[in-house]
Amino acid sequence: MAGRFTPPSRTAVRGGWTGVPAGQGQAQGQAQAQAQGQAQVHGQGQVHGQGRGQPGGGRQRVWDPPGPTDIGLTLGPLRRGPGDPTFRVTPDGSVWRAVRTPQGPGTLRVSLHAGRVTAEAWGPGADWLLDGLPALLGADDDPDAFVPRHRLVHASHRRCPGLRLTRTGLVLESLIPTILEQKVTTDEAYRAWRRLVSQYGEPAPGPGPGDGYRLSVMPDARTWRRIPSWDWHRAGVDAKRSGTILRAARVAPRLEEAAAMDLPEAAARLELVPGIGPWTSAETLQRSNGAADAVTTGDLHLPGVVGYALAGNRDADDAEMLTLLTPYAGQRHRATRLILLSGRTPPRRTPKMRKTDIARW
Known part of the structure; x- marks a missing residue:
């Protein structure tokens, strides 16, 4: 589903959107992983192949998500800026992550082709990363529990069918x-x-x-x-x-x-x-636990964004934001992400927050 929805605004990027090219290299990796797989467990949301890669390579896994999955939207919240040294998107449509797992450091490459996820992992944490692949891509999430109650949220929800809430298991x-x-x-x-x-x-x-x-x-x-x-x-x-x-x-x-x-x-x-x-x-818990109801309070901009999107009030505070999100109890984090992904934000009327580079003091 990557590439179907490309929000242009910085607010949408804050909503967890990361562009992932619709690369052509995934099919080859998928075929290799299937050929080398040791188990053929068929069924929705199950592994189709897991085993050793080529000599000197990593371990591989092929997994069928239980529904539409956009790896850019799902893994986007884990990226801390375009120069994040732990996160990389490559032109072939792969997402790379460097992770410190409970079993040691590991590298994970994830790609999506024709609705099937191909993953490869290296290092002492490789097995841990592959075992956690379904949770990372939202298998523990229940998007069907979400019911849009506002026109803007409904439109954003319709444009983002592959949005899943990631769960890294790492705090x-x-x-x-x-x-x-x-x-x-x-x-x-x-x-x-x-x-x-x-x-x-x-x-x-x-x-x-x-x-x-x-x-x-x-x-x-x-x-x-x-x-x-x-x-x-x-x-x-x-x-x-x-x-x-x-x-x-x-x-x-x-x-x-x-x-x-x-x-x-x-x-x-x-x-x-x-x-x-x-x-x-x-x-933190939105990412580590996949917490669908972990709404962010105390934020400088979010109450105004939610208030403007749902009620036309750019001056909303946390209390009003929580009131507006009441219909989404249990799914308030997903609702705010969809609002941010809609790109609808109040026009700026004050200067940007001043940068304070203390390294120069």
């Missing part, structure tokens, strides 16, 4: 870049993430996405704790955000347990860490 992977995004512009947060991962991460296993580009796996919790204050400063991260990341890294195993919790318990676990509030926990 720290989403928590740290979310903390970096607190109270700064997205460009500043993306630059900090890119610099810190490139400097303190490790090269991702496997061949890489090509063109001489190599992905990087984010640092482990111990490495995050050992980043000196001057490198946080050079990355443009103030003491408040870096302190929050350090506190989270110290209790990383306990935070990772939240990936298996229900939304209220998971949010409460994350918010025990000073510096992590409802905004940060919601933005």
